[in-house]
Amino acid sequence: MAEEVIDLGKMTRDFKKEAMKIIPGGGNLDLCLNCGTCAAGCPATGLADLDPRKFLRMILLGLDEEATKSPWVWMCTGCQRCIYACPMQIDIPRLVYNARATWPREERPKGILGSCDMALKNASGSAMGASPDDFIFVVEDVLEEVKDTQPGWDELQAPIDKKGAHFFINQNSREPVTEPDELIPLWKLLHVAGIDWTYGSKGWAGENYCMFLADDKSWEHVTRTSIMQCAELGCKVYLNTE
Amino acid sequence: MRKGFGDPVADDLRFVVKSLVGEENFVEMWPNKSNNYCCGGGGGFLQSGFTEERRAYGQIKLDQILATKADYCIAACHNCHAQIHDLSELSGKHFPVVHLWTLICLSLGILGPNEREYLGDDLKEVNMPEQKE
Known part of the structure:
Protein backbone atom coordinates (compact mmCIF):
# COMPACT_ATOMS: atom_id res chain seq x y z
CA MET A 1 0.00 0.00 0.00
CA PRO A 104 28.13 12.40 -10.16
CA ARG A 105 31.09 10.72 -11.86
CA GLU A 106 32.88 9.88 -8.59
CA GLU A 107 29.76 8.18 -7.22
CA ARG A 108 29.43 5.74 -10.11
CA PRO A 109 30.56 2.12 -9.39
CA LYS A 110 34.27 2.11 -8.56
CA GLY A 111 35.13 -0.85 -10.78
CA ILE A 112 33.65 0.70 -13.91
CA LEU A 113 35.04 4.13 -13.04
CA GLY A 114 38.52 2.68 -12.43
CA SER A 115 38.45 0.76 -15.72
CA CYS A 116 37.50 3.92 -17.62
CA ASP A 117 40.22 5.95 -15.89
CA MET A 118 42.79 3.27 -16.75
CA ALA A 119 41.81 3.61 -20.40
CA LEU A 120 42.44 7.35 -20.23
CA LYS A 121 45.97 6.88 -18.84
CA ASN A 122 47.67 6.25 -22.17
CA ALA A 123 47.01 5.77 -25.88
CA SER A 124 46.15 2.06 -25.57
CA GLY A 125 42.63 2.63 -24.32
CA SER A 126 43.07 -0.47 -22.15
CA ALA A 127 40.78 -0.90 -19.13
CA MET A 128 43.70 -2.75 -17.51
CA GLY A 129 46.10 0.15 -18.03
CA ALA A 130 48.58 -1.71 -20.24
CA SER A 131 50.69 0.78 -22.22
CA PRO A 132 51.44 0.59 -25.94
CA ASP A 133 54.98 -0.59 -25.06
CA ASP A 134 53.61 -3.34 -22.79
CA PHE A 135 51.35 -4.52 -25.59
CA ILE A 136 54.11 -4.53 -28.23
CA PHE A 137 56.43 -6.42 -25.88
CA VAL A 138 53.85 -9.14 -25.10
CA VAL A 139 52.81 -9.62 -28.73
CA GLU A 140 56.42 -9.91 -29.94
CA ASP A 141 57.36 -12.21 -27.07
CA VAL A 142 54.41 -14.57 -27.60
CA LEU A 143 54.97 -14.64 -31.37
CA GLU A 144 58.64 -15.51 -30.88
CA GLU A 145 57.73 -18.34 -28.53
CA VAL A 146 55.25 -19.86 -30.99
CA LYS A 147 57.92 -19.86 -33.70
CA ASP A 148 60.45 -21.43 -31.31
CA THR A 149 58.21 -24.18 -30.00
CA GLN A 150 55.63 -25.02 -32.65
CA PRO A 151 56.70 -26.34 -36.09
CA GLY A 152 55.23 -24.88 -39.28
CA TRP A 153 54.61 -21.38 -37.99
CA ASP A 154 57.77 -19.60 -39.15
CA GLU A 155 55.65 -17.24 -41.26
CA LEU A 156 53.11 -16.49 -38.52
CA GLN A 157 52.57 -12.76 -38.06
CA ALA A 158 51.11 -10.45 -35.44
CA PRO A 159 51.65 -7.07 -37.10
CA ILE A 160 51.42 -3.81 -35.18
CA ASP A 161 50.97 -0.53 -37.10
CA LYS A 162 51.26 -2.22 -40.49
CA LYS A 163 50.47 0.54 -42.98
CA GLY A 164 47.75 -0.20 -45.50
CA ALA A 165 46.65 -3.48 -43.93
CA HIS A 166 43.08 -4.35 -44.94
CA PHE A 167 41.78 -5.05 -41.44
CA PHE A 168 42.51 -3.05 -38.30
CA ILE A 169 41.79 -5.50 -35.47
CA ASN A 170 41.49 -4.61 -31.82
CA GLN A 171 42.05 -6.92 -28.89
CA ASN A 172 40.48 -7.31 -25.46
CA SER A 173 43.12 -6.48 -22.82
CA ARG A 174 42.50 -9.70 -20.97
CA GLU A 175 44.64 -11.69 -23.39
CA PRO A 176 47.84 -9.62 -23.47
CA VAL A 177 47.60 -8.82 -19.76
CA THR A 178 46.42 -12.04 -18.10
CA GLU A 179 46.43 -14.95 -20.59
CA PRO A 180 48.75 -14.20 -23.53
CA ASP A 181 48.61 -17.76 -24.91
CA GLU A 182 44.98 -17.07 -25.81
CA LEU A 183 46.21 -14.52 -28.38
CA ILE A 184 47.67 -17.27 -30.53
CA PRO A 185 44.56 -19.07 -31.91
CA LEU A 186 43.26 -15.86 -33.52
CA TRP A 187 46.65 -15.15 -35.15
CA LYS A 188 46.74 -18.70 -36.50
CA LEU A 189 43.25 -18.43 -37.98
CA LEU A 190 44.05 -15.13 -39.66
CA HIS A 191 47.26 -16.64 -41.05
CA VAL A 192 45.59 -19.80 -42.37
CA ALA A 193 42.85 -17.71 -43.98
CA GLY A 194 45.45 -15.40 -45.59
CA ILE A 195 44.02 -12.26 -44.00
CA ASP A 196 45.91 -8.95 -44.29
CA TRP A 197 45.52 -7.39 -40.84
CA THR A 198 47.19 -5.32 -38.15
CA TYR A 199 46.88 -4.20 -34.56
CA GLY A 200 47.47 -0.55 -33.70
CA SER A 201 50.04 0.52 -31.11
CA LYS A 202 47.45 3.14 -30.20
CA GLY A 203 43.86 2.19 -29.54
CA TRP A 204 44.55 -1.55 -29.67
CA ALA A 205 42.29 -2.32 -26.69
CA GLY A 206 38.80 -3.44 -27.67
CA GLU A 207 36.90 -2.87 -24.45
CA ASN A 208 35.43 0.53 -23.55
CA TYR A 209 34.35 0.90 -19.93
CA CYS A 210 33.84 4.63 -20.40
CA MET A 211 30.76 3.69 -22.40
CA PHE A 212 29.43 1.57 -19.52
CA LEU A 213 30.25 4.45 -17.18
CA ALA A 214 28.01 6.70 -19.32
CA ASP A 215 30.90 9.16 -19.61
CA ASP A 216 30.31 10.37 -23.15
CA LYS A 217 33.41 12.51 -23.43
CA SER A 218 35.78 9.77 -22.32
CA TRP A 219 33.92 7.17 -24.37
CA GLU A 220 34.44 9.30 -27.45
CA HIS A 221 38.09 9.91 -26.60
CA VAL A 222 38.86 6.19 -26.32
CA THR A 223 36.95 5.34 -29.49
CA ARG A 224 38.40 8.26 -31.44
CA THR A 225 41.98 7.32 -30.51
CA SER A 226 41.45 3.86 -31.93
CA ILE A 227 39.58 4.92 -35.06
CA MET A 228 42.18 7.63 -35.81
CA GLN A 229 44.99 5.07 -35.59
CA CYS A 230 43.10 2.89 -38.06
CA ALA A 231 42.67 5.88 -40.40
CA GLU A 232 46.30 6.93 -39.94
CA LEU A 233 47.46 3.49 -41.06
CA GLY A 234 45.14 3.59 -44.05
CA CYS A 235 43.31 0.40 -43.11
CA LYS A 236 40.09 -0.37 -44.98
CA VAL A 237 38.06 -2.10 -42.28
CA TYR A 238 37.91 -1.47 -38.55
CA LEU A 239 37.16 -4.85 -37.01
CA ASN A 240 35.98 -4.70 -33.41
CA THR A 241 36.51 -8.11 -31.84
CA GLU A 242 34.66 -7.09 -28.70
CA MET B 1 23.21 -10.46 -32.27
CA ARG B 2 20.10 -8.59 -31.24
CA LYS B 3 22.07 -5.36 -30.93
CA GLY B 4 24.31 -5.88 -33.93
CA PHE B 5 23.68 -7.53 -37.26
CA GLY B 6 20.68 -9.62 -36.23
CA ASP B 7 19.67 -13.23 -36.76
CA PRO B 8 21.33 -13.70 -40.17
CA VAL B 9 24.68 -13.46 -38.37
CA ALA B 10 23.43 -15.86 -35.69
CA ASP B 11 22.74 -18.30 -38.53
CA ASP B 12 26.25 -17.77 -39.94
CA LEU B 13 27.70 -18.63 -36.54
CA ARG B 14 25.58 -21.78 -36.38
CA PHE B 15 27.03 -22.80 -39.75
CA VAL B 16 30.52 -22.36 -38.27
CA VAL B 17 29.78 -24.26 -35.06
CA LYS B 18 27.99 -27.12 -36.82
CA SER B 19 30.89 -27.42 -39.24
CA LEU B 20 33.26 -27.74 -36.29
CA VAL B 21 31.40 -30.13 -34.00
CA GLY B 22 29.04 -31.88 -36.43
CA GLU B 23 25.35 -31.14 -36.91
CA GLU B 24 24.35 -33.90 -34.49
CA ASN B 25 26.47 -32.43 -31.68
CA PHE B 26 25.05 -28.93 -31.81
CA VAL B 27 22.32 -28.35 -29.21
CA GLU B 28 20.23 -25.19 -29.55
CA MET B 29 19.22 -23.48 -26.33
CA TRP B 30 15.75 -22.00 -25.90
CA PRO B 31 14.78 -19.27 -26.45
CA ASN B 32 17.51 -18.37 -28.92
CA LYS B 33 18.79 -15.79 -31.39
CA SER B 34 17.15 -12.37 -30.95
CA ASN B 35 14.76 -13.80 -28.38
CA ASN B 36 17.57 -15.08 -26.17
CA TYR B 37 18.47 -13.75 -22.74
CA CYS B 38 21.59 -11.78 -21.91
CA CYS B 39 23.97 -13.71 -19.63
CA GLY B 40 24.63 -10.69 -17.40
CA GLY B 41 28.28 -10.12 -18.27
CA GLY B 42 27.65 -6.99 -20.31
CA GLY B 43 27.02 -3.33 -19.64
CA GLY B 44 29.84 -3.14 -17.10
CA PHE B 45 28.05 -5.55 -14.72
CA LEU B 46 31.25 -7.61 -14.25
CA GLN B 47 33.06 -4.57 -12.86
CA SER B 48 30.14 -2.91 -11.09
CA GLY B 49 30.70 -4.51 -7.69
CA PHE B 50 27.14 -5.92 -7.62
CA THR B 51 28.36 -9.52 -7.66
CA GLU B 52 25.36 -11.12 -5.95
CA GLU B 53 22.94 -9.33 -8.29
CA ARG B 54 25.04 -10.22 -11.33
CA ARG B 55 24.86 -13.90 -10.44
CA ALA B 56 21.11 -13.67 -9.76
CA TYR B 57 20.75 -12.06 -13.19
CA GLY B 58 22.71 -14.94 -14.73
CA GLN B 59 20.49 -17.65 -13.26
CA ILE B 60 18.22 -17.64 -16.34
CA LYS B 61 21.20 -18.17 -18.62
CA LEU B 62 22.57 -20.91 -16.38
CA ASP B 63 19.21 -22.73 -16.41
CA GLN B 64 19.03 -22.38 -20.20
CA ILE B 65 22.49 -23.89 -20.62
CA LEU B 66 21.91 -26.75 -18.16
CA ALA B 67 18.60 -27.60 -19.87
CA THR B 68 20.49 -28.36 -23.11
CA LYS B 69 22.53 -31.07 -21.31
CA ALA B 70 25.36 -30.11 -23.69
CA ASP B 71 28.94 -30.93 -22.61
CA TYR B 72 30.36 -27.58 -23.74
CA CYS B 73 29.16 -24.01 -23.89
CA ILE B 74 30.64 -21.73 -26.57
CA ALA B 75 30.90 -18.03 -25.77
CA ALA B 76 32.13 -15.88 -28.64
CA CYS B 77 32.45 -12.75 -26.50
CA HIS B 78 34.79 -11.93 -23.62
CA ASN B 79 32.26 -10.59 -21.17
CA CYS B 80 29.95 -13.54 -21.85
CA HIS B 81 32.86 -15.94 -21.44
CA ALA B 82 33.83 -14.50 -18.06
CA GLN B 83 30.26 -14.42 -16.80
CA ILE B 84 29.25 -17.91 -17.99
CA HIS B 85 32.52 -19.38 -16.73
CA ASP B 86 31.74 -17.87 -13.32
CA LEU B 87 28.18 -19.27 -13.43
CA SER B 88 29.52 -22.70 -14.38
CA GLU B 89 32.00 -22.80 -11.51
CA LEU B 90 29.55 -21.39 -8.99
CA SER B 91 26.82 -23.87 -9.92
CA GLY B 92 29.23 -26.73 -9.20
CA LYS B 93 28.50 -28.15 -12.68
CA HIS B 94 31.91 -27.09 -14.03
CA PHE B 95 30.93 -27.36 -17.69
CA PRO B 96 33.71 -26.00 -19.92
CA VAL B 97 33.12 -22.59 -21.54
CA VAL B 98 35.18 -22.14 -24.69
CA HIS B 99 36.00 -19.34 -27.08
CA LEU B 100 35.07 -19.91 -30.71
CA TRP B 101 38.69 -19.53 -31.83
CA THR B 102 39.67 -22.45 -29.57
CA LEU B 103 37.23 -24.81 -31.28
CA ILE B 104 38.13 -23.63 -34.80
CA CYS B 105 41.86 -24.18 -34.19
CA LEU B 106 41.17 -27.51 -32.48
CA SER B 107 39.20 -28.78 -35.46
CA LEU B 108 41.95 -27.63 -37.85
CA GLY B 109 44.56 -29.49 -35.79
CA ILE B 110 46.51 -26.29 -35.07
CA LEU B 111 45.66 -25.69 -31.41
CA GLY B 112 48.93 -25.72 -29.44
CA PRO B 113 49.37 -27.30 -26.01
CA ASN B 114 49.31 -23.97 -24.17
CA GLU B 115 46.17 -22.83 -25.95
CA ARG B 116 43.88 -25.37 -24.29
CA GLU B 117 43.17 -23.74 -20.95
CA TYR B 118 39.39 -23.81 -21.36
CA LEU B 119 39.01 -27.26 -22.91
CA GLY B 120 37.67 -30.04 -20.70
CA ASP B 121 39.80 -33.13 -19.97
CA ASP B 122 38.04 -35.04 -22.76
CA LEU B 123 39.52 -32.74 -25.43
CA LYS B 124 42.82 -31.69 -23.82
CA GLU B 125 44.91 -34.09 -25.93
CA VAL B 126 42.68 -34.35 -29.01
CA ASN B 127 44.10 -33.31 -32.42
CA MET B 128 47.38 -32.18 -30.83
CA PRO B 129 49.81 -30.77 -33.40
CA GLU B 130 53.45 -31.89 -33.50
CA GLN B 131 55.88 -30.11 -31.18
CA LYS B 132 59.49 -29.15 -31.80
CA GLU B 133 62.01 -31.26 -29.86
Whole structure:
Protein backbone atom coordinates (compact mmCIF):
# COMPACT_ATOMS: atom_id res chain seq x y z
CA MET A 1 0.00 0.00 0.00
CA ALA A 2 1.33 3.42 -0.91
CA GLU A 3 2.24 5.50 2.09
CA GLU A 4 1.38 8.78 0.50
CA VAL A 5 -0.39 9.88 -2.63
CA ILE A 6 1.90 10.96 -5.45
CA ASP A 7 0.86 14.45 -6.51
CA LEU A 8 1.39 14.40 -10.27
CA GLY A 9 0.86 18.16 -10.46
CA LYS A 10 4.15 18.75 -8.67
CA MET A 11 6.22 16.56 -10.94
CA THR A 12 8.42 18.36 -13.46
CA ARG A 13 9.38 15.24 -15.44
CA ASP A 14 12.65 16.90 -16.38
CA PHE A 15 14.47 13.62 -16.88
CA LYS A 16 11.85 12.41 -19.35
CA LYS A 17 11.89 15.70 -21.26
CA GLU A 18 15.66 15.67 -21.55
CA ALA A 19 15.70 12.00 -22.52
CA MET A 20 13.16 12.50 -25.30
CA LYS A 21 15.33 15.22 -26.81
CA ILE A 22 18.31 12.88 -26.97
CA ILE A 23 16.80 9.52 -27.90
CA PRO A 24 16.30 9.03 -31.65
CA GLY A 25 12.60 9.42 -32.43
CA GLY A 26 11.93 10.36 -28.82
CA GLY A 27 12.22 6.73 -27.72
CA ASN A 28 8.44 6.21 -27.94
CA LEU A 29 8.28 6.88 -24.21
CA ASP A 30 4.68 8.08 -24.23
CA LEU A 31 3.46 4.93 -25.97
CA CYS A 32 3.85 2.53 -23.04
CA LEU A 33 0.84 0.21 -22.76
CA ASN A 34 1.89 -0.90 -19.29
CA CYS A 35 1.67 -4.52 -20.47
CA GLY A 36 4.77 -5.75 -18.64
CA THR A 37 6.22 -7.73 -21.56
CA CYS A 38 9.53 -6.01 -20.93
CA ALA A 39 9.60 -6.96 -17.25
CA ALA A 40 8.49 -10.54 -17.88
CA GLY A 41 11.49 -11.19 -20.13
CA CYS A 42 14.16 -9.18 -18.35
CA PRO A 43 16.79 -11.02 -16.28
CA ALA A 44 17.19 -7.87 -14.16
CA THR A 45 13.56 -7.99 -13.06
CA GLY A 46 13.37 -8.03 -9.27
CA LEU A 47 16.92 -6.83 -8.68
CA ALA A 48 17.02 -3.75 -6.42
CA ASP A 49 13.22 -4.01 -6.28
CA LEU A 50 12.89 -2.73 -9.85
CA ASP A 51 12.20 -3.94 -13.37
CA PRO A 52 12.03 -2.20 -16.77
CA ARG A 53 8.29 -1.55 -16.55
CA LYS A 54 8.48 -0.05 -13.07
CA PHE A 55 11.51 2.00 -14.08
CA LEU A 56 9.70 3.46 -17.08
CA ARG A 57 6.52 4.12 -15.11
CA MET A 58 8.50 6.00 -12.48
CA ILE A 59 10.12 8.15 -15.15
CA LEU A 60 6.76 8.84 -16.80
CA LEU A 61 5.27 9.83 -13.44
CA GLY A 62 8.18 12.15 -12.78
CA LEU A 63 9.82 10.21 -9.95
CA ASP A 64 13.15 11.25 -11.48
CA GLU A 65 15.29 11.03 -8.37
CA GLU A 66 13.92 7.67 -7.17
CA ALA A 67 14.33 6.05 -10.59
CA THR A 68 17.63 7.47 -11.74
CA LYS A 69 19.42 7.06 -8.41
CA SER A 70 18.44 3.41 -7.97
CA PRO A 71 21.44 1.04 -8.17
CA TRP A 72 19.24 -0.89 -10.62
CA VAL A 73 20.54 1.33 -13.44
CA TRP A 74 23.89 -0.47 -13.00
CA MET A 75 22.20 -3.90 -13.11
CA CYS A 76 20.64 -3.45 -16.54
CA THR A 77 23.16 -4.69 -19.12
CA GLY A 78 21.55 -2.76 -21.96
CA CYS A 79 20.86 -6.03 -23.83
CA GLN A 80 17.79 -4.49 -25.51
CA ARG A 81 15.58 -7.56 -25.15
CA CYS A 82 12.91 -5.24 -23.74
CA ILE A 83 12.90 -3.13 -26.92
CA TYR A 84 12.80 -6.27 -29.05
CA ALA A 85 9.81 -7.63 -27.11
CA CYS A 86 7.96 -4.33 -26.62
CA PRO A 87 4.92 -3.82 -28.90
CA MET A 88 5.78 -0.12 -28.98
CA GLN A 89 9.57 -0.44 -29.29
CA ILE A 90 10.21 1.77 -26.28
CA ASP A 91 13.91 2.46 -25.73
CA ILE A 92 14.27 1.68 -22.02
CA PRO A 93 18.02 0.85 -22.19
CA ARG A 94 18.74 4.34 -23.46
CA LEU A 95 16.82 5.76 -20.50
CA VAL A 96 18.96 3.61 -18.22
CA TYR A 97 22.06 4.99 -19.90
CA ASN A 98 20.85 8.56 -19.38
CA ALA A 99 20.08 7.72 -15.74
CA ARG A 100 23.67 6.49 -15.25
CA ALA A 101 24.89 9.78 -16.69
CA THR A 102 23.00 11.75 -14.01
CA TRP A 103 25.19 10.24 -11.26
CA PRO A 104 28.13 12.40 -10.16
CA ARG A 105 31.09 10.72 -11.86
CA GLU A 106 32.88 9.88 -8.59
CA GLU A 107 29.76 8.18 -7.22
CA ARG A 108 29.43 5.74 -10.11
CA PRO A 109 30.56 2.12 -9.39
CA LYS A 110 34.27 2.11 -8.56
CA GLY A 111 35.13 -0.85 -10.78
CA ILE A 112 33.65 0.70 -13.91
CA LEU A 113 35.04 4.13 -13.04
CA GLY A 114 38.52 2.68 -12.43
CA SER A 115 38.45 0.76 -15.72
CA CYS A 116 37.50 3.92 -17.62
CA ASP A 117 40.22 5.95 -15.89
CA MET A 118 42.79 3.27 -16.75
CA ALA A 119 41.81 3.61 -20.40
CA LEU A 120 42.44 7.35 -20.23
CA LYS A 121 45.97 6.88 -18.84
CA ASN A 122 47.67 6.25 -22.17
CA ALA A 123 47.01 5.77 -25.88
CA SER A 124 46.15 2.06 -25.57
CA GLY A 125 42.63 2.63 -24.32
CA SER A 126 43.07 -0.47 -22.15
CA ALA A 127 40.78 -0.90 -19.13
CA MET A 128 43.70 -2.75 -17.51
CA GLY A 129 46.10 0.15 -18.03
CA ALA A 130 48.58 -1.71 -20.24
CA SER A 131 50.69 0.78 -22.22
CA PRO A 132 51.44 0.59 -25.94
CA ASP A 133 54.98 -0.59 -25.06
CA ASP A 134 53.61 -3.34 -22.79
CA PHE A 135 51.35 -4.52 -25.59
CA ILE A 136 54.11 -4.53 -28.23
CA PHE A 137 56.43 -6.42 -25.88
CA VAL A 138 53.85 -9.14 -25.10
CA VAL A 139 52.81 -9.62 -28.73
CA GLU A 140 56.42 -9.91 -29.94
CA ASP A 141 57.36 -12.21 -27.07
CA VAL A 142 54.41 -14.57 -27.60
CA LEU A 143 54.97 -14.64 -31.37
CA GLU A 144 58.64 -15.51 -30.88
CA GLU A 145 57.73 -18.34 -28.53
CA VAL A 146 55.25 -19.86 -30.99
CA LYS A 147 57.92 -19.86 -33.70
CA ASP A 148 60.45 -21.43 -31.31
CA THR A 149 58.21 -24.18 -30.00
CA GLN A 150 55.63 -25.02 -32.65
CA PRO A 151 56.70 -26.34 -36.09
CA GLY A 152 55.23 -24.88 -39.28
CA TRP A 153 54.61 -21.38 -37.99
CA ASP A 154 57.77 -19.60 -39.15
CA GLU A 155 55.65 -17.24 -41.26
CA LEU A 156 53.11 -16.49 -38.52
CA GLN A 157 52.57 -12.76 -38.06
CA ALA A 158 51.11 -10.45 -35.44
CA PRO A 159 51.65 -7.07 -37.10
CA ILE A 160 51.42 -3.81 -35.18
CA ASP A 161 50.97 -0.53 -37.10
CA LYS A 162 51.26 -2.22 -40.49
CA LYS A 163 50.47 0.54 -42.98
CA GLY A 164 47.75 -0.20 -45.50
CA ALA A 165 46.65 -3.48 -43.93
CA HIS A 166 43.08 -4.35 -44.94
CA PHE A 167 41.78 -5.05 -41.44
CA PHE A 168 42.51 -3.05 -38.30
CA ILE A 169 41.79 -5.50 -35.47
CA ASN A 170 41.49 -4.61 -31.82
CA GLN A 171 42.05 -6.92 -28.89
CA ASN A 172 40.48 -7.31 -25.46
CA SER A 173 43.12 -6.48 -22.82
CA ARG A 174 42.50 -9.70 -20.97
CA GLU A 175 44.64 -11.69 -23.39
CA PRO A 176 47.84 -9.62 -23.47
CA VAL A 177 47.60 -8.82 -19.76
CA THR A 178 46.42 -12.04 -18.10
CA GLU A 179 46.43 -14.95 -20.59
CA PRO A 180 48.75 -14.20 -23.53
CA ASP A 181 48.61 -17.76 -24.91
CA GLU A 182 44.98 -17.07 -25.81
CA LEU A 183 46.21 -14.52 -28.38
CA ILE A 184 47.67 -17.27 -30.53
CA PRO A 185 44.56 -19.07 -31.91
CA LEU A 186 43.26 -15.86 -33.52
CA TRP A 187 46.65 -15.15 -35.15
CA LYS A 188 46.74 -18.70 -36.50
CA LEU A 189 43.25 -18.43 -37.98
CA LEU A 190 44.05 -15.13 -39.66
CA HIS A 191 47.26 -16.64 -41.05
CA VAL A 192 45.59 -19.80 -42.37
CA ALA A 193 42.85 -17.71 -43.98
CA GLY A 194 45.45 -15.40 -45.59
CA ILE A 195 44.02 -12.26 -44.00
CA ASP A 196 45.91 -8.95 -44.29
CA TRP A 197 45.52 -7.39 -40.84
CA THR A 198 47.19 -5.32 -38.15
CA TYR A 199 46.88 -4.20 -34.56
CA GLY A 200 47.47 -0.55 -33.70
CA SER A 201 50.04 0.52 -31.11
CA LYS A 202 47.45 3.14 -30.20
CA GLY A 203 43.86 2.19 -29.54
CA TRP A 204 44.55 -1.55 -29.67
CA ALA A 205 42.29 -2.32 -26.69
CA GLY A 206 38.80 -3.44 -27.67
CA GLU A 207 36.90 -2.87 -24.45
CA ASN A 208 35.43 0.53 -23.55
CA TYR A 209 34.35 0.90 -19.93
CA CYS A 210 33.84 4.63 -20.40
CA MET A 211 30.76 3.69 -22.40
CA PHE A 212 29.43 1.57 -19.52
CA LEU A 213 30.25 4.45 -17.18
CA ALA A 214 28.01 6.70 -19.32
CA ASP A 215 30.90 9.16 -19.61
CA ASP A 216 30.31 10.37 -23.15
CA LYS A 217 33.41 12.51 -23.43
CA SER A 218 35.78 9.77 -22.32
CA TRP A 219 33.92 7.17 -24.37
CA GLU A 220 34.44 9.30 -27.45
CA HIS A 221 38.09 9.91 -26.60
CA VAL A 222 38.86 6.19 -26.32
CA THR A 223 36.95 5.34 -29.49
CA ARG A 224 38.40 8.26 -31.44
CA THR A 225 41.98 7.32 -30.51
CA SER A 226 41.45 3.86 -31.93
CA ILE A 227 39.58 4.92 -35.06
CA MET A 228 42.18 7.63 -35.81
CA GLN A 229 44.99 5.07 -35.59
CA CYS A 230 43.10 2.89 -38.06
CA ALA A 231 42.67 5.88 -40.40
CA GLU A 232 46.30 6.93 -39.94
CA LEU A 233 47.46 3.49 -41.06
CA GLY A 234 45.14 3.59 -44.05
CA CYS A 235 43.31 0.40 -43.11
CA LYS A 236 40.09 -0.37 -44.98
CA VAL A 237 38.06 -2.10 -42.28
CA TYR A 238 37.91 -1.47 -38.55
CA LEU A 239 37.16 -4.85 -37.01
CA ASN A 240 35.98 -4.70 -33.41
CA THR A 241 36.51 -8.11 -31.84
CA GLU A 242 34.66 -7.09 -28.70
CA MET B 1 23.21 -10.46 -32.27
CA ARG B 2 20.10 -8.59 -31.24
CA LYS B 3 22.07 -5.36 -30.93
CA GLY B 4 24.31 -5.88 -33.93
CA PHE B 5 23.68 -7.53 -37.26
CA GLY B 6 20.68 -9.62 -36.23
CA ASP B 7 19.67 -13.23 -36.76
CA PRO B 8 21.33 -13.70 -40.17
CA VAL B 9 24.68 -13.46 -38.37
CA ALA B 10 23.43 -15.86 -35.69
CA ASP B 11 22.74 -18.30 -38.53
CA ASP B 12 26.25 -17.77 -39.94
CA LEU B 13 27.70 -18.63 -36.54
CA ARG B 14 25.58 -21.78 -36.38
CA PHE B 15 27.03 -22.80 -39.75
CA VAL B 16 30.52 -22.36 -38.27
CA VAL B 17 29.78 -24.26 -35.06
CA LYS B 18 27.99 -27.12 -36.82
CA SER B 19 30.89 -27.42 -39.24
CA LEU B 20 33.26 -27.74 -36.29
CA VAL B 21 31.40 -30.13 -34.00
CA GLY B 22 29.04 -31.88 -36.43
CA GLU B 23 25.35 -31.14 -36.91
CA GLU B 24 24.35 -33.90 -34.49
CA ASN B 25 26.47 -32.43 -31.68
CA PHE B 26 25.05 -28.93 -31.81
CA VAL B 27 22.32 -28.35 -29.21
CA GLU B 28 20.23 -25.19 -29.55
CA MET B 29 19.22 -23.48 -26.33
CA TRP B 30 15.75 -22.00 -25.90
CA PRO B 31 14.78 -19.27 -26.45
CA ASN B 32 17.51 -18.37 -28.92
CA LYS B 33 18.79 -15.79 -31.39
CA SER B 34 17.15 -12.37 -30.95
CA ASN B 35 14.76 -13.80 -28.38
CA ASN B 36 17.57 -15.08 -26.17
CA TYR B 37 18.47 -13.75 -22.74
CA CYS B 38 21.59 -11.78 -21.91
CA CYS B 39 23.97 -13.71 -19.63
CA GLY B 40 24.63 -10.69 -17.40
CA GLY B 41 28.28 -10.12 -18.27
CA GLY B 42 27.65 -6.99 -20.31
CA GLY B 43 27.02 -3.33 -19.64
CA GLY B 44 29.84 -3.14 -17.10
CA PHE B 45 28.05 -5.55 -14.72
CA LEU B 46 31.25 -7.61 -14.25
CA GLN B 47 33.06 -4.57 -12.86
CA SER B 48 30.14 -2.91 -11.09
CA GLY B 49 30.70 -4.51 -7.69
CA PHE B 50 27.14 -5.92 -7.62
CA THR B 51 28.36 -9.52 -7.66
CA GLU B 52 25.36 -11.12 -5.95
CA GLU B 53 22.94 -9.33 -8.29
CA ARG B 54 25.04 -10.22 -11.33
CA ARG B 55 24.86 -13.90 -10.44
CA ALA B 56 21.11 -13.67 -9.76
CA TYR B 57 20.75 -12.06 -13.19
CA GLY B 58 22.71 -14.94 -14.73
CA GLN B 59 20.49 -17.65 -13.26
CA ILE B 60 18.22 -17.64 -16.34
CA LYS B 61 21.20 -18.17 -18.62
CA LEU B 62 22.57 -20.91 -16.38
CA ASP B 63 19.21 -22.73 -16.41
CA GLN B 64 19.03 -22.38 -20.20
CA ILE B 65 22.49 -23.89 -20.62
CA LEU B 66 21.91 -26.75 -18.16
CA ALA B 67 18.60 -27.60 -19.87
CA THR B 68 20.49 -28.36 -23.11
CA LYS B 69 22.53 -31.07 -21.31
CA ALA B 70 25.36 -30.11 -23.69
CA ASP B 71 28.94 -30.93 -22.61
CA TYR B 72 30.36 -27.58 -23.74
CA CYS B 73 29.16 -24.01 -23.89
CA ILE B 74 30.64 -21.73 -26.57
CA ALA B 75 30.90 -18.03 -25.77
CA ALA B 76 32.13 -15.88 -28.64
CA CYS B 77 32.45 -12.75 -26.50
CA HIS B 78 34.79 -11.93 -23.62
CA ASN B 79 32.26 -10.59 -21.17
CA CYS B 80 29.95 -13.54 -21.85
CA HIS B 81 32.86 -15.94 -21.44
CA ALA B 82 33.83 -14.50 -18.06
CA GLN B 83 30.26 -14.42 -16.80
CA ILE B 84 29.25 -17.91 -17.99
CA HIS B 85 32.52 -19.38 -16.73
CA ASP B 86 31.74 -17.87 -13.32
CA LEU B 87 28.18 -19.27 -13.43
CA SER B 88 29.52 -22.70 -14.38
CA GLU B 89 32.00 -22.80 -11.51
CA LEU B 90 29.55 -21.39 -8.99
CA SER B 91 26.82 -23.87 -9.92
CA GLY B 92 29.23 -26.73 -9.20
CA LYS B 93 28.50 -28.15 -12.68
CA HIS B 94 31.91 -27.09 -14.03
CA PHE B 95 30.93 -27.36 -17.69
CA PRO B 96 33.71 -26.00 -19.92
CA VAL B 97 33.12 -22.59 -21.54
CA VAL B 98 35.18 -22.14 -24.69
CA HIS B 99 36.00 -19.34 -27.08
CA LEU B 100 35.07 -19.91 -30.71
CA TRP B 101 38.69 -19.53 -31.83
CA THR B 102 39.67 -22.45 -29.57
CA LEU B 103 37.23 -24.81 -31.28
CA ILE B 104 38.13 -23.63 -34.80
CA CYS B 105 41.86 -24.18 -34.19
CA LEU B 106 41.17 -27.51 -32.48
CA SER B 107 39.20 -28.78 -35.46
CA LEU B 108 41.95 -27.63 -37.85
CA GLY B 109 44.56 -29.49 -35.79
CA ILE B 110 46.51 -26.29 -35.07
CA LEU B 111 45.66 -25.69 -31.41
CA GLY B 112 48.93 -25.72 -29.44
CA PRO B 113 49.37 -27.30 -26.01
CA ASN B 114 49.31 -23.97 -24.17
CA GLU B 115 46.17 -22.83 -25.95
CA ARG B 116 43.88 -25.37 -24.29
CA GLU B 117 43.17 -23.74 -20.95
CA TYR B 118 39.39 -23.81 -21.36
CA LEU B 119 39.01 -27.26 -22.91
CA GLY B 120 37.67 -30.04 -20.70
CA ASP B 121 39.80 -33.13 -19.97
CA ASP B 122 38.04 -35.04 -22.76
CA LEU B 123 39.52 -32.74 -25.43
CA LYS B 124 42.82 -31.69 -23.82
CA GLU B 125 44.91 -34.09 -25.93
CA VAL B 126 42.68 -34.35 -29.01
CA ASN B 127 44.10 -33.31 -32.42
CA MET B 128 47.38 -32.18 -30.83
CA PRO B 129 49.81 -30.77 -33.40
CA GLU B 130 53.45 -31.89 -33.50
CA GLN B 131 55.88 -30.11 -31.18
CA LYS B 132 59.49 -29.15 -31.80
CA GLU B 133 62.01 -31.26 -29.86
